[in-house]
Amino acid sequence: MILMILFHWFFVGLTAPFLIGVIARVKALVSGKVGPSLFQPYFDLIKLFSKQCVYSHGVTWVFRISPAVTLAAMLIVCLLVPFGSLKAPVQFSGDILLIVAVLSLSRFFMIAAALDTGFSLEGLGASREAFFACLSEVALFMCLIALTLLARRMSLSGMLGADSPLSWNLLGPALLMVVASLFIVMLAENCRIPVDDPDTHLELTMIHEVMLLEHSGVDLAYMYYAAIIKFFIFGAILVPIILPVQTIFPFINTLIFAGGMIGLAALVGLVESSMARIRLNRVRNLLLIAFALAFFGLIVTLWRGAL
Amino acid sequence: MLSWLIFIPFLCALAALLPVRRIFRVWLLGATALLHASVVGAFWINRPAPEWNGYLVLDPLGLILLSIISFLFLSVAVFMIGYFQHEQRLNRTFIACLLLLLSTMTLVSVSYHMGLLWVAVETTTLFSAPLISFHRSRGSLEATWKYLLVCSVGIALALMGTFFLAIAANDVHTLFLPALLKQAPLLSVNWLKLSVIFLLVGYGCKMGLAPMHSWKPEAYGQATGMAVVLMAGGLTQCAFLALIRVSQICFQAGMSDFYASILIVTGVLSLIVPAVFILGEKNIKRCFSYSSIEHMGLLALGLGLGGLGLFGALFHMINNALVKVVMFLTAGSIAQKYGSSRVDDVRGLIRSYPLTGIFLLVALLAGTGMFPFATFHSELMIINAAVIAKHYWLAAAAVICLALMFIGVSRIALEMVYGQPTEPVLAKKENFYMNAAIAAAVALLLWFGFWLPEPLEKVLREAAALVGV
Amino acid sequence: MTTWIDAGCILIVFFALIILATSRIVGMIRIFVLQSCVLSLMPLFLHAEAVSARDVMLSLGTVSLKAALVPFVLFWAIRRISMRTEVKPLIGVGASIVCGALLIAGAFWVSLALRIPGRPVTDLGLPCALATVLLGFMIMVTRTRAVTQVIGYLVIENGIFLFAVSLFDAMPTLIEMGILLDIFVAVFIMAIVLNNINEEFEHDPGGESRAKMGETF
Numbered sequence: 001m002i003l004m005i006l007f008h009w010f011f012v013g014l015t016a017p018f019l020i021g022v023i024a025r026v027k028a029l030v031s032g033k034v035g036p037s038l039f040q041p042y043f044d045l046i047k048l049f050s051k052q053c054v055y056s057h058g059v060t061w062v063f064r065i066s067p068a069v070t071l072a073a074m075l076i077v078c079l080l081v082p083f084g085s086l087k088a089p090v091q092f093s094g095d096i097l098l099i100v101a102v103l104s105l106s107r108f109f110m111i112a113a114a115l116d117t118g119f120s121l122e123g124l125g126a127s128r129e130a131f132f133a134c135l136s137e138v139a140l141f142m143c144l145i146a147l148t149l150l151a152r153r154m155s156l157s158g159m160l161g162a163d164s165p166l167s168w169n170l171l172g173p174a175l176l177m178v179v180a181s182l183f184i185v186m187l188a189e190n191c192r193i194p195v196d197d198p199d200t201h202l203e204l205t206m207i208h209e210v211m212l213l214e215h216s217g218v219d220l221a222y223m224y225y226a227a228i229i230k231f232f233i234f235g236a237i238l239v240p241i242i243l244p245v246q247t248i249f250p251f252i253n254t255l256i257f258a259g260g261m262i263g264l265a266a267l268v269g270l271v272e273s274s275m276a277r278i279r280l281n282r283v284r285n286l287l288l289i290a291f292a293l294a295f296f297g298l299i300v301t302l303w304r305g306a307l
Numbered sequence: 308m309l310s311w312l313i314f315i316p317f318l319c320a321l322a323a324l325l326p327v328r329r330i331f332r333v334w335l336l337g338a339t340a341l342l343h344a345s346v347v348g349a350f351w352i353n354r355p356a357p358e359w360n361g362y363l364v365l366d367p368l369g370l371i372l373l374s375i376i377s378f379l380f381l382s383v384a385v386f387m388i389g390y391f392q393h394e395q396r397l398n399r400t401f402i403a404c405l406l407l408l409l410s411t412m413t414l415v416s417v418s419y420h421m422g423l424l425w426v427a428v429e430t431t432t433l434f435s436a437p438l439i440s441f442h443r444s445r446g447s448l449e450a451t452w453k454y455l456l457v458c459s460v461g462i463a464l465a466l467m468g469t470f471f472l473a474i475a476a477n478d479v480h481t482l483f484l485p486a487l488l489k490q491a492p493l494l495s496v497n498w499l500k501l502s503v504i505f506l507l508v509g510y511g512c513k514m515g516l517a518p519m520h521s522w523k524p525e526a527y528g529q530a531t532g533m534a535v536v537l538m539a540g541g542l543t544q545c546a547f548l549a550l551i552r553v554s555q556i557c558f559q560a561g562m563s564d565f566y567a568s569i570l571i572v573t574g575v576l577s578l579i580v581p582a583v584f585i586l587g588e589k590n591i592k593r594c595f596s597y598s599s600i601e602h603m604g605l606l607a608l609g610l611g612l613g614g615l616g617l618f619g620a621l622f623h624m625i626n627n628a629l630v631k632v633v634m635f636l637t638a639g640s641i642a643q644k645y646g647s648s649r650v651d652d653v654r655g656l657i658r659s660y661p662l663t664g665i666f667l668l669v670a671l672l673a674g675t676g677m678f679p680f681a682t683f684h685s686e687l688m689i690i691n692a693a694v695i696a697k698h699y700w701l702a703a704a705a706v707i708c709l710a711l712m713f714i715g716v717s718r719i720a721l722e723m724v725y726g727q728p729t730e731p732v733l734a735k736k737e738n739f740y741m742n743a744a745i746a747a748a749v750a751l752l753l754w755f756g757f758w759l760p761e762p763l764e765k766v767l768r769e770a771a772a773l774v775g776v
Numbered sequence: 777m778t779t780w781i782d783a784g785c786i787l788i789v790f791f792a793l794i795i796l797a798t799s800r801i802v803g804m805i806r807i808f809v810l811q812s813c814v815l816s817l818m819p820l821f822l823h824a825e826a827v828s829a830r831d832v833m834l835s836l837g838t839v840s841l842k843a844a845l846v847p848f849v850l851f852w853a854i855r856r857i858s859m860r861t862e863v864k865p866l867i868g869v870g871a872s873i874v875c876g877a878l879l880i881a882g883a884f885w886v887s888l889a890l891r892i893p894g895r896p897v898t899d900l901g902l903p904c905a906l907a908t909v910l911l912g913f914m915i916m917v918t919r920t921r922a923v924t925q926v927i928g929y930l931v932i933e934n935g936i937f938l939f940a941v942s943l944f945d946a947m948p949t950l951i952e953m954g955i956l957l958d959i960f961v962a963v964f965i966m967a968i969v970l971n972n973i974n975e976e977f978e979h980d981p982g983g984e985s986r987a988k989m990g991e992t993f
Binding site: 172288289293295302303304 | 779782783785786789790793794797869870873874876877880881884887888899900903
């Protein structure tokens with residue numbers, strides 16, 4: 001058990017930064033540049049881990065523990081998500097609720113830390129984060145409920161796992177909407193481009209990045225790591241739904257999973273390079289559309305179930 | 308023969324689009340209307356055979372409507388000869404649309420397929436819209452827009468209703484009226500109910516029944532009198548024919564009660580609503596438009612009550628058309644003479660234009676169903692039917708609403724006829740053609756008021772029998 | 777093939793929802809074109825095993841009228857309006873989306889009570905058509921501009937058409953073509969009236985009606 005958990009963490013920790021590298025590379029290639037190495041996120045993390053933290057005078061313990069809590073929350077969520085043929089070490093009926101709860105715990109600490117600094121721009125970012133999270137969480141819940149009904153399982157591993165691959169033939173239309181909705185939620189939750197630009201450093205328009213302005217050194221590394229793992233988790237939820245292919249060879253399953261993840265990262269990179277960041281007051285509409293999609297998917301699921 | 312009756316006005320409409328002199332188009336319309344009227348007259352003696360594989364059939368109901376349409380166009384054509392002697396506006400679109408309207412309204416009255424009926428009714432809506440904006444003032448454009456939008460959506464609902472009917476007729480597998488009537492018991496009851504509601508709302512919208520009447524005062528108030536005659540006397544009654552067709556199906560399917568109850572409710576609403584709104588009105592055209600809603604309510608009521616009421620409603624269709632000719636052609640001629648149809652601008656008609664003044668009085672009396680005119684009989688029949696069916700409150704409500712309507716119209720009409728003009732008007736000579744067109748309708752109203760001709764009564768009875776009473 | 781039909785039905789509703797959520801007139805028209813394209817494929821999907829000449833005609837008719845001519849006419853009618861013109865909804869876009877989602881739920885709920893006799897190819901046809909019609913009504917009622925009302929009307933028509941093609945084929949082709957043509961003529965006349973309205977209000981020097989033109993027309 002302990003070994004499985006450790007291996008799970010090891011797997012995530014090792015492979016997650018690679019996806020961010022893929023996104024950066026795709027964006028660079030599309031805009032005609034060579035781009036940084038695929039392993040650049042690893043170098044960044046190593047660099048940050050070797051630095052010291054600097055705290056301003058006003059901050060309290062909330063600010064100091066928030067990076068640790070955020071990263072820990074992500075690691076806990078990891079344990080509930082299966083990665084390809086790698087089964088989730090912890091699974092029980094209703095664990096989707098725990099996933100959402102722990103994700104919001106990490107968000108709570110991030111927001112609290114941002115407010116703790118007393119820096120007005122961080123407060124701005126925090127309020128935006130809280131507002132958009134309200135909407136994206138509703139959409140996420142709708143998606144999870146629809147998935148629960150589609151797969152007739154209450155645990156995430158049950159929905160995505162080897163025993164009940166979701167069938168596109170039977171559930172196609174509903175699944176299509178859930179996938180679209182989840183994709184939008186993923187972009188929003190991970191602060192990717194139509195919602196937030198991870199590369200910009202203009203305080204007035206940033207959401208996630210502005211909250212990290214006061215973090216430094218190891219703390220910042222924790223925060224970055226947490227964000228990277230969060231992307232990986234969402235990818236790991238989305239990929240098995242899009243590619244519900246199961247073979248008897250675990251190796252091939254893992255290959256399919258890895259290919260899916262890299263493809264998803266490339267897709268995100270393409271979306272990022274083909275779209276501009278939308279205006280802040282439009283983000284709400286985008287998230288509401290994600291909600292409507294998931295809701296529609298849920299209705300269609302119920303409709304099919306009722307007949 | 309039937310298809311020619313549809314195609315000839317269509318071809319004439321294309322001819323009217325050619326760049327020719329204005330008066331030529333007026334004569335073209337006159338000639339077409341005369342041809343149409345003579346052919347329809349021949350149909351009274353010898354009914355034509357079905358055409359287009361049974362899509363086009365002329366039954367007594369269609370014959371009544373077709374004759375109404377024919378008469379309306381003839382009187383409008385005569386009126387127009389006088390009207391365009393004083394009017395300098397380009398009439399290309401106007402007359403082309405009138406001719407297209409004649410063609411499509413003929414199609415409505417002879418179509419025997421519910422889908423074709425819908426297509427025809429929708430087309431009449433489209434070609435009547437440009438008629439409203441003849442003056443191209445801001446108000447008329449707004450009215451046109453409102454009319455187009457409200458009626459298009461209404462008609463879209465009727466299309467939905469037609470499709471529901473097709474689902475209900477899943478076992479019959481066709482929408483031809485005779486087949487539907489013959490196999491009516493096979494229709495699925497729930498879908499038929501749904502379809503009936505949609506059809507009633509849709510065609511009722513076109514007819515201007517009470518909750519869906521909002522376009523009427525605007526459109527009738529802004530359009531020129533000739534266009535309104537065709538809309539109030541022709542278009543709305545085309546929609547009524549569609550409702551009668553639905554009624555036929557409902558009767559055969561044994562659902563008369565359901566349909567009748569909705570018809571009676573909308574009918575009573577269309578009696579009450581205009582009676583309330585007319586009291587504050589200053590414009591004679593808008594005033595008459597409320598009266599038109601009232602007449603539509605009476606038609607719906609008569610159809611809902613059945614029996615004597617149905618006969619009354621069919622008779623009222625004819626009278627309504629005649630009254631509309633008197634009402635709106637008079638209003639149109641007043642509007643041309645004074646450049647306005649508001650009571651503040653028009654006073655003392657009896658001194659400046661005595662004949663027009665008398666026609667306005669006739670419009671008042673006939674429009675509200677006073678004795679010597681035929682409307683009196685048809686309205687009495689409908690109210691009588693309510694009494695026979697023991698709907699006493701209904702009869703009372705109808706009488707009260709008609710009384711209110713009389714007060715509302717007479718308040719304005721009497722002021723216009725006998726009021727003291729604020730400034731002396733230089734009376735011009737009245738136009739013969741314009742007055743002749745109105746006088747013919749007045750004469751017919753009086754004639755039918757004293758004596759219902761034998762062939763007309765026979766056709767009315769046949770038509771009533773078709774709806775199944 | 778059923779998956780494709782279902783996906784088509786759902787996409788049509790989804791596009792109606794997106795039209796509701798769009799705040800630019802030009803964007804609305806473009807999405808309407810997409811919706812019409814999906815709609816025009818439906819007759820082919822529905823009879824995929826034996827595509828008849830009627831289906832091809834219906835499909836071609838839909839695509840040429842609704843996806844080409846109607847948008848062309850609409851663009852002509854609004855050529856004087858700035859491309860970035862906002863829609864000016866009576867209720868905000870966010871609230872519209874939520875209401876739209878509820879309307880979709882309502883349409884499905886109503887459809888539960890309606891049993892289609894015979895064997896429809898897909899059970900999603902009826903609820904999706906109803907939802908599209910309701911969304912079209914919502915667009916008409918809550919968007920104040922004249923063009924947007926026309927778009928709302930067109931969405932309603934698309935809903936009805938979806939209903940017609942997905943459920944049965946009792947209508948003769950001639951009548952169906954007549955319906956399509958009627959809708960095109962309707963839009964054509966609306967566009968002409970719209971154009972007249974724009975001209976009329978543009979030549980007007982007064983400021984009051986100009987403000988009104990922004991509101992209503």
